[in-house]
Amino acid sequence: MKNEVMKKIAKEFQYKIFRKVIEKYGGSIKAASILDIPSSSIRGYKNLYSDSVPENLLKKIIDIKIISQKELEKNTLYTFNKEDMIRSILDKGRIK
Numbered sequence: 612m613k614n615e616v617m618k619k620i621a622k623e624f625q626y627k628i629f630r631k632v633i634e635k636y637g638g639s640i641k642a643a644s645i646l647d648i649p650s651s652s653i654r655g656y657k658n659l660y661s662d663s664v665p666e667n668l669l670k671k672i673i674d675i676k677i678i679s680q681k682e683l684e685k686n687t688l689y690t691f692n693k694e695d696m697i698r699s700i701l702d703k704g705r706i707k
Contacts, residue, residue, distance in 0.1 A: 614694040616666040622659055624686035629657035631677050646671050
């Protein structure tokens with residue numbers, strides 16, 4: 612498992628940016644091909660099924676001018692390493 616850097620961002624902001632991506636490209640399938648992720652992931656992020664977004668995906672969204680770095684910084688609640696978070700959660704479960 613690779614140790615991805617993830618960002619938890621404000622829910623309203625997360626919804627807004629993925630809605631904008633879908634609107635800009637005329638649907639989740641085209642948007643997904645631009646961002647190189649599955650279309651179901653685009654819809655999942657928009658519908659807030661995931662409460663964190665990979666940092667590299669957010670950088671792509673900045674590159675296609677959906678949001679600015681400043682907007683991202685303002686709406687980021689915290690940043691974490693995915694593998695470290697999973698390991699921490701599993702370790703807590705093993706203690707019980």
